[in-house]
Amino acid sequence: MNLHLRPILSALLRNRTGAVLVAMQVAIALAVLVNALYIVTQRIEKMGRPTGMDVENIFVVQSAGFTAHYDLKSSIEQDLAWLRSLPGIIAATPSNAIPLSGGGSSQGLTIVPGDRTRDNSFGYYEVDEQGLDALGLHLVAGRNFRHEEIEPPITVDDAGRFVGNVILSRAAAKELFGDQNPLGKPVYDTLKHQATVIGIVNPAMNSWVDTEHSDWVFYMPRLTSSLYGGVRYIVRARPGERDAMIRLAEAHLSASNPDRVIHFVRPMTYFKDLSYLSDRSMGIYLLTVTGLMIAVTCLGIFALATFNVATRTKQIGTRRAVGARRADVVQYFLVENGMITSAGILAGCALALATGYYLSLQYALPRLNLYFLVGGVLVLWAVGQLAAWQPARRAAAVSPSVATRTV
Amino acid sequence: MLGYYVRLALRSFSRNPGISALMVLAIALGIAVCVMTLTVFHAMSGNPIWWKSDRLYAVTMDNWDPNNAADKKHPELPPPLMTYKDARYVAASRVPMRKVIMYTVDATISGAGTAPLRTPTRATTGDFFAMFDAPFLYGGGWSAAAEDPPPPSIVLSRETNEKLFGGSNSVGRVLRWNDQEFRVVGVLDDWFPRPRFYDLNGGSFSPPEDAYVPFAWGPALSLQSSGNTECWKPETINNEQDFLASDCVWIETWVELPDAATHERMQTVLDNYWAEQHRAGRFPRPRNNRLTDVGQWLRDMHVVDNDNRVLVGLAFAFLAVCLINTVGLLLAKFLNAAAITGVRRALGASRRQIFSQHLVEVAILAVLGAALGCLLAALGLAAVHHMYSAAHLGYRGGYQELTHFDTVGVAWAIVLAVVATLAAGLYPAWRVGRTPPAVYLKSQ
Numbered sequence: 001m002n003l004h005l006r007p008i009l010s011a012l013l014r015n016r017t018g019a020v021l022v023a024m025q026v027a028i029a030l031a032v033l034v035n036a037l038y039i040v041t042q043r044i045e046k047m048g049r050p051t052g053m054d055v056e057n058i059f060v061v062q063s064a065g066f067t068a069h070y071d072l073k074s075s076i077e078q079d080l081a082w083l084r085s086l087p088g089i090i091a092a093t094p095s096n097a098i099p100l101s102g103g104g105s106s107q108g109l110t111i112v113p114g115d116r117t118r119d120n121s122f123g124y125y126e127v128d129e130q131g132l133d134a135l136g137l138h139l140v141a142g143r144n145f146r147h148e149e150i151e152p153p154i155t156v157d158d159a160g161r162f163v164g165n166v167i168l169s170r171a172a173a174k175e176l177f178g179d180q181n182p183l184g185k186p187v188y189d190t191l192k193h194q195a196t197v198i199g200i201v202n203p204a205m206n207s208w209v210d211t212e213h214s215d216w217v218f219y220m221p222r223l224t225s226s227l228y229g230g231v232r233y234i235v236r237a238r239p240g241e242r243d244a245m246i247r248l249a250e251a252h253l254s255a256s257n258p259d260r261v262i263h264f265v266r267p268m269t270y271f272k273d274l275s276y277l278s279d280r281s282m283g284i285y286l287l288t289v290t291g292l293m294i295a296v297t298c299l300g301i302f303a304l305a306t307f308n309v310a311t312r313t314k315q316i317g318t319r320r321a322v323g324a325r326r327a328d329v330v331q332y333f334l335v336e337n338g339m340i341t342s343a344g345i346l347a348g349c350a351l352a353l354a355t356g357y358y359l360s361l362q363y364a365l366p367r368l369n370l371y372f373l374v375g376g377v378l379v380l381w382a383v384g385q386l387a388a389w390q391p392a393r394r395a396a397a398v399s400p401s402v403a404t405r406t407v
Numbered sequence: 408m409l410g411y412y413v414r415l416a417l418r419s420f421s422r423n424p425g426i427s428a429l430m431v432l433a434i435a436l437g438i439a440v441c442v443m444t445l446t447v448f449h450a451m452s453g454n455p456i457w458w459k460s461d462r463l464y465a466v467t468m469d470n471w472d473p474n475n476a477a478d479k480k481h482p483e484l485p486p487p488l489m490t491y492k493d494a495r496y497v498a499a500s501r502v503p504m505r506k507v508i509m510y511t512v513d514a515t516i517s518g519a520g521t522a523p524l525r526t527p528t529r530a531t532t533g534d535f536f537a538m539f540d541a542p543f544l545y546g547g548g549w550s551a552a553a554e555d556p557p558p559p560s561i562v563l564s565r566e567t568n569e570k571l572f573g574g575s576n577s578v579g580r581v582l583r584w585n586d587q588e589f590r591v592v593g594v595l596d597d598w599f600p601r602p603r604f605y606d607l608n609g610g611s612f613s614p615p616e617d618a619y620v621p622f623a624w625g626p627a628l629s630l631q632s633s634g635n636t637e638c639w640k641p642e643t644i645n646n647e648q649d650f651l652a653s654d655c656v657w658i659e660t661w662v663e664l665p666d667a668a669t670h671e672r673m674q675t676v677l678d679n680y681w682a683e684q685h686r687a688g689r690f691p692r693p694r695n696n697r698l699t700d701v702g703q704w705l706r707d708m709h710v711v712d713n714d715n716r717v718l719v720g721l722a723f724a725f726l727a728v729c730l731i732n733t734v735g736l737l738l739a740k741f742l743n744a745a746a747i748t749g750v751r752r753a754l755g756a757s758r759r760q761i762f763s764q765h766l767v768e769v770a771i772l773a774v775l776g777a778a779l780g781c782l783l784a785a786l787g788l789a790a791v792h793h794m795y796s797a798a799h800l801g802y803r804g805g806y807q808e809l810t811h812f813d814t815v816g817v818a819w820a821i822v823l824a825v826v827a828t829l830a831a832g833l834y835p836a837w838r839v840g841r842t843p844p845a846v847y848l849k850s851q
Contacts, residue, residue: 017838021735028728032721039717066515066523067586114641119475156629160644190641229513229633261515261523281794282714286721289440293725296433300732303426307739363713 008336018304019340022297026344026380029297031351034376035359036286038368043279049214051272052169052203053099054136057090057237058268059246060098061253063260064230070259072153072226079233079253084130086248088241091133095234096126096224097207099135099217101271104207105228109218111176111185113192120213122172123206126153126222127234132167132201134236140170142183142199145221153225162193163220170202171215195220209275230263242267294380298387305337305391316395317402326396333392334385341384345377352376409767416768423740427772430736434776434828437729439783442820444715444722446788449815451612452711455600456539459663460701463538464670466497466660468681469695472639476692484707485695486637487608488656491626496680498532502672503662505534505551508622510658511606512630516618518583519571526567527633528584529606529616530625536562536593538663539605541615544568546578546593549621557621561589567617568594584620585628604701606659607708608634632657654689662698674698726823730831733772737835741765745842752844761840769832770825777824781817 012019065075076094083092097104106121125131128150132139145165154161166187173182182197189195206217224231237245250265273280309316316329356368420427454460469477469485470493476482489497494508509531517523533551535541545568549560561584568577577591602611624630629647638655664670677696684690699707741748748761756764 018735018738021731021738025728025731025735028724028731032724036721064513064515064525066517116472116474119472119479156650157646159650160642191643192641227631229631261525263525277795278712278714281791282718284794285718289721289725292436292440293728296436296725296728296732299429299433300735303429303732303736303739307743310743359717363717365713 004332005335005339008332009339012336012339018307019343022300022304022340023344023347025297025300026341026384027348027351029293030345030348030376030380031355032293033290033379034352034372035355035368036290037376038356038372039365040283040286041372042366043283046209047276047279049205050203051100051205052135052137052201053205053268054236055100055268055272057239057242058134058136059235059237059242059249059265060268060271061233061235061249061265062098062230062263063253064263065226065257065260067259070257072231073223075257075260076223076231078256080128082252082256083233083235083249086245088238088245088248090236090238091130092233092235093127093131093134094224095131095232096124096228098232098234098268098271099123099125099205099207100209100268100275101207102209102275106206108190109172109176109187110190111187113188113194120175120216122216122218123208123214124218124220126220126224128221128223131219131221131234134234136236137201137204139167140200140202141181142167142197144199145219149221151220151222153223154227155225156227159227160191160193162189162191163195163222165198165221166195167199167201167219168197169204169215169217170200171204171213172218173197173200175213175216209272234268294383297380298383301337301341301384301387302391304340305333305388306394308336309333309391309395312395313398313402316398317400320398320400321403329396329398330392333395334388337384337388337392338381341381345380348380349373349377412764412767413771415764416771419740419744419768420771422744426736426740430733430740430772431775431779433729433732433736434772434824435779435783437726437827438776438780438820438824439787441722441726441823442780442784443787443791444718445819446784447791448711448715448719450601451715452705453601454702454705455602455604456701459540462663462665463701464662464664464673464698465701465704466662466677467697467699468493468677468690469692470654470656470690471692473691475639477637477639481707483695485697486656487659487708488635488637489658489660490654490656491651491658493680494658494660497660497662497677500673500676502664502669502676504665504669505538505663507532507535507538507605507661508658509535509606510622510625510632511609511616511634512625513633514585514618514630516567516571516582516584517586518588519580521571524567524570526584526617528618528620530620530622530630532622534663535619536595538661539600541598542596544594544596545576546591548619549592555623557623557627559587559589560592560621562593562595562619563591564595564615564617565597584618585630587624587628589620602705602710604705605661606634607705607710608659611708611710626651664698670698726827730827733828733831734834737769737832738838741835741839742842745839748839748842749844749846752842758840762836765836765839766829766832769829769836772832773825773828776828777821780824781820784820 065072080092080094083089104123106123108121110118129145129147132144149165151163168182176182176187177185182200185197186194187197203215204217205214208214246265246267250262254262319329352373353368359365360367456463466489467485467487468489470490471477471486477486478484498506498508500506509529512528512530514526514528515523516526533549536548544565548562549558568574571582572580577594580591582589582591599614603613603615626647636655636657638653640654642653644650644653662673664673678694681690681694681696752761
């Protein structure tokens, strides 16, 4: 097949302003498309990381005692006994913090007491024997906490106390022990207090979804204290029962104890959604604007092709009169459009790589993946041909008799 | 003449209404995306106390771990909070015109005749209100002099006063704050500095607290911070006194320094204190005592995040595509009608007149584009607002507060649309004036 590149190119070069403008649009659109899709993919991956928790069915109760009559321990016992008696509830645990919420506590751990060479920090949760079940975590090695192991809450006078046993996330175990089996081995807090690793859960996540090591987490068998802004319960409902249980818990717990106030009863999805809100809105915004940009670029290609067809009616008619088939005319315009788009794509590749490099330097985003560039090139080329298709068909419809008329 | 050009332009639009509508739409989209992004960016990067921003300084001292900086990504910065000991030293200094040390606690208010109310509270010294220009609706703050022992005084936010006292003047009323008797001394008017520059720890755009009590009540009642508490040093903490003496940081410290001389004296105070403590074995890292004004503080704390910078870049790239598109369409449209221009030229219209005539046409497109762009931007912002509000449930503050479309936004949109579109129209209007009339007259 002969595409007649040479005459098309020379015709194009004689009338290049419109073509240059379209090529510029294609170049910018390609650079934006490729980088935007790359960022969006990363956000989707980030939001889709396994949490290890039954997020959809969990809700959280936060309350605080405010009078001298308030007794932390008996209050927790009463509330948990009531929550656990409900048939719609699988398990409930007190906790010092809400995973995925952006708030919580962390603690450095080492396997050599007093080792200060490694600066690591692990999110931790104080839970009781129903903790793993309430969070829906999956134990992959070792055992769960026993009821008699649950330690009393810390107070102002012993805030630095540690616990006897801990359960680690697999990622935390790997950071501390490498490939060794951590079960039964000691870990130390920064004050060199010792605890024994009795179990491993996987996967798991701590409170901070934006940090590098959001899977570094461990669990302590201890009742939560009221030192840090009240008491939290993490409650896991049976599938489908969550919202009914939330209403029930709110009504009952608000009235059951005059010495404390319920701050909120909220589904865990609330906290997860809030933590990922900026990623989600960034994704939506990028996709919307990129989509609009491609649409506007198509419009530009379409308009240029239409303009070219309109101004060359006589030329087309002449070509048809001297023997060009309709297909030849269509081909002419598609090839012309292909050349313009290709020139834009070539410039766009350079622009896309430069933008990707700038973003990776300036905003610490990972370097652009080249598969995205290949994909972007194919998309824009196809879209460009589609946009030129209708004007090219219109050109083919020009009657050869036009050649004999003036105008 | 202008009226005639406008009539010509309208005729030109009616000749090809499709392409004219597309141009208006492209301009409007470009403007809308830019205005939306800039509105949020502008709100985010605002300095909510610009009128005295160069007199207010955050005080920080690097007391951190000799082996590890407080923020590994920015090792040059001290921790943003101070230890109790260091903050108290700054608070005792007579050099600053005003000084504030503070932190937030989660408290409950009862005994006001309503159900117990969860009340996030700022424990702060008395200069807070005058220093940050917090407006009072009723009453006032407490005297900075009378803080030891702290008076049982409380200042309520307007919203809290509405919840507790139905919005009436509650100054002098008694209530229970964390089960202690307090007397209301003041009620603030609506006040929502965005970003909340004086405390950026719990989200930069969080609303101010619901109540304010004298700082010393916090340690006196052993109330832990509901914001951040960061510790690096392995220290045994067995009671409140140990905690207050520790190297844990949890207090925000600000000073007001009216002139360069005071600034210099304050820096000397910090450096001397640092040297004395360093000799006693504290401050293991190199000397890094900072007085940071509000503008720099907002930058150091990264209030405007990278995503927003990327989005601003994207918005301008989009506007560029829309404008290049407009240039292309205008060129096509004008040259398509070149025969008419040829006749007008032959009948004596100068190039300059042809240029002005076409520029008038462009200006009309620009105005229409701006109007539609404003509408689209308002709709877009409403959609973003809705998205954030839905995620925040009943929560006041947060990002949705940044999406208000204001008069400044509208002005921006119109200026941007007109300038950008006229710029886009310059070349096509000039180019069409250059067409030699003879070519068109001949074939006619």
